[in-house]
Amino acid sequence: MNISLFYFVAFLSIFFSLLVIFSKNPVHSVLYLIVTFFTFTVHYILLNAQFLAIVNFIVYMGAIMVLFLFVLMLLNLNKESEPAKSPLLKIAGVVAGMCLLVTVAGSVKTLHTSNPIVLQSPTLGLVKNLGKVLFSDFLLPFEVSSILLLSAMVGAVLLAKREPNDA
């Protein structure tokens, strides 16, 4: 059951990521990317990584994709504004693509089926365990990262605030 579900979701991930590349309209690309990220979320749940799944769902599918859409709207992509690529660039692209193909083919040749990974503890990715680790072993990094956030916050306000003499 689990295995067939994995193959189904894996198929969907690859299918939608191909659609991301091949669709002509950039807005469609972004929408397909959202679906791709959703299939990743399903993968995380299958791997029992609840926290990662939720973060992926909220941050990637939610925040970052909205950001992408905004940028697309602001950029105003048209066929006319797209710069024509020089033949030299095209040749370089073909050469680079072929190199990648050879590398991928070479690494595929050495592929073999790995042993199925058995989770050492099935509760590994649960939010509860993550919280426990964060507040025991990784307490200091967790606290110190507050300096990072505070510094970024002060800086963002500082840069965004209007100067009185700007008018």
Place this chain on the structure above:
Amino acid sequence: MNTLITITVLALVVLYLGLFKAKTLLLPVTIGGLLVALTNALLQWNQNNQPVFKGMMQYDNYAVAFSALAISSTILILLLSKNYFEKISEHVAEYYTIILFSLAGIVVMVSYHNLSMLFIGIEIMSVSLYILAGIKKNDFRSNEAALKYFLMGAFSTGFLLFGIALIYGSVFSFDLEVIKSYVSLNPTKISPLFYSGILLMLVGLLFKVGAAPFHFWTPDVYDGSPTIITAYMSTVVKTAGFAAFLRLFWFCFAPLQPFWMPVILIITIVTLFVGNITALYQQSFKRMLAYSSISHAGYMLFAIVALGGNSGYGIFIYALAYSAATIIAFATLMLLQNQTGSDSFDSFNGLAKRNPFLAFVLTISMLSLAGIPLTAGFIGKFVMFSNALSQYHIWLVVLAVVNAVIGIFYYLRVVVAMYFKPIDRSEVPVPAYFKIVLLVSLAVTIAVGVYPALVTNLI
């Protein structure tokens, strides 16, 4: 640990002082707080501290030496900031706060005992610097510097993080001690992931210290940022980057030296040539210092190429000499920018006649950067070169000496302009704060140069 807490609390206090409009208090409180932090750091000397907080931080002698160096350089640079930030904007307190935050990041960077702390330390420092580079909001070049630094920095952080992830993937731990025992216990069965991890971390760290071919951001960012921030970036930040770099490689990856040494060797040579040859063609003093900082990154990489018992001491003394000389150079540049408004070599013409003291101090600083004997810079280069020679990197040293000769040429251009191009000019006023900074840096440069035993084998 106490140092980190002191600096962080100090940053918050300064932020609140800004809220209550206590502008005259800002600088004294900041300097006073940093002196307390410095004392706290020095009290940890030779205490044989063990890793604390489940192996997150180890405030050993190495960390004490480098955080003391970083804090003292910051104090000197902040003394130059009197009346400087006021000209840019009204939010002076925030500038001090962000500088202090980045210093807190630097303390984490030199004392980490866990890769997660390394990452957080580097991020705290970098995020603060992205902001500091762009504080001249109406200046196009400052905006460009901030954006460029941010984009490139974010990119390199990706490399660093990916490297850390791969190392975790093969060792199953972030702890330096565990990584060290993984490397030394089974040197034949190290996973390929681990090697890729080392290379990716190398890219990330080399970017942060501005070594070629990852140096492209350096000239623009150093040139565009406000001069005092450039002084901070090219002294304190560079020192911290190397301290973090060396700590990782010295502690963890030393047994794998045959694997990564050739990579760093080539990068060192490229860095030396790129930095020195491009510096020759600069017309702006500030840009020349930016390129010379790239070439000094090359000299400091010697300590990692010739990794051994003396590496920590080598980087320390080199960073000390380089920081002292660079602070003098930037202090002079700030004074001249006040007067002439430009930072080209021409603005130094005839300085010796009106300001003999200023010209003399700058000459000593240039000689120290060039590595002339009886200055600290010579001792720094000497330690680096003798380390490299002890490991039979003879060609590297030959190339480095060629580069040092090229360096003398462009450093002496300033001296020639000051002493041999007489142009009528008014005297540059030197405020008392500047005099203190210049005298302290001069004293350090000459004292270490004449009597290097002062700091020999500290670490």
